[in-house]
């Protein structure tokens with residue numbers, strides 16, 4: 221098996237061509253840095269408003285904080301107006317901490333779609349093309365677009381959208397192989413990825429329905445896409461990137477020892493507390509302390525990290541009641557104490 225070619229986007233070389241998909245509420249700076257450490261090829265910020273960024277709103281800028289450990293990292297922006305998007309991209313580029321600009325054309329949240337942004341752009345490929353052109357003309361960084369197959373099963377127009385994005389001058393197109401009306405549910409249609417990879421000149425990055433490292437490799441091999449993005453399967457399991465990298469390069473993979481996984485999870489939680497402490501100044505009222513909020517947010521990672529273990533239901537009940545760092549640390553350490561300590565990462 222020959223390893224896939226690195227993804228070349230202008231002067232940026234990405235290897236392996238496997239990304240962490242943007243996920244609101246999950247892909248903050250802490251999680252992004254950990255995924256990069258485990259051989260994730262590139263990461264994207266959470267979704268940020270181009271309007272807020274174009275006017276340098278302090279809260280929007282706060283959401284674009286990123287550390288050097290995350291690079292290559294994309295600023296993931298949404299908006300409706302091509303000129304505003306271009307100005308926002310220029311602000312992101314000037315921050316000097318991003319390697320790519322990614323335009324969201326797939327978010328199905330009604331508040332965003334109803335304003336013609338996110339998946340709302342699928343209704344108007346000409347506007348999306350104008351947006352890509354405006355951003356392309358404004359920045360030197362590679363420009364990507366993340367989109368879906370269409371608005372609904374009756375309105376699949378990804379061929380037209382891909383053509384518009386290519387003609388607009390984007391450097392790659394990320395396709396989540398579902399329609400917006402399905403949100404994240406149901407099977408992803410990889411046949412579309414194969415067709416787009418065959419038909420289009422610009423690199424296609426496939427996304428949707430990757431549950432394991434083997435799935436990521438299968439998507440690359442079966443569809444011929446230039447890269448893949450992993451979303452939910454990385455939650456609580458940043459090691460999936462390491463495993464994928466090993467499979468792709470033909471190296472043997474052994475999961476990190478329990479002690480390492482435990483330490484990484486707890487590091488993630490502590491960084492999350494710090495991030496929420498930083499966010500405090502932008503919130504008028506906070507019902508929970510940053511520590512409590514971080515512990516609650518972290519439950520999704522824990523549930524996934526221990527998925528398939530005996531007593532998961534009981535564990536979830538237990539995690540629900542843990543709202544201090546010390547309590548979560550104690551519970552997680554206890555959980556890992558019983559797990560195997562064999563292996564190591566490649």
Ligand SMILES: Cc1cc2nc3c(=O)[nH]c(=O)nc-3n(C[C@H](O)[C@H](O)[C@H](O)COP(=O)(O)O)c2cc1C
Pocket residue numbers: 241242243244245246266267324326327366396404427428429430449450451452453
């Ligand atoms: C909780 C959550 C939040 C998400 N937020 C975003 C987002 O802000 N921008 C975006 O382009 N996609 C977002 N997505 C979609 C993912 O990037 C990805 O396209 C989708 O989950 C399919 O990939 P998967 O099957 O590997 O999870 C989100 C998905 C989830 C589950």
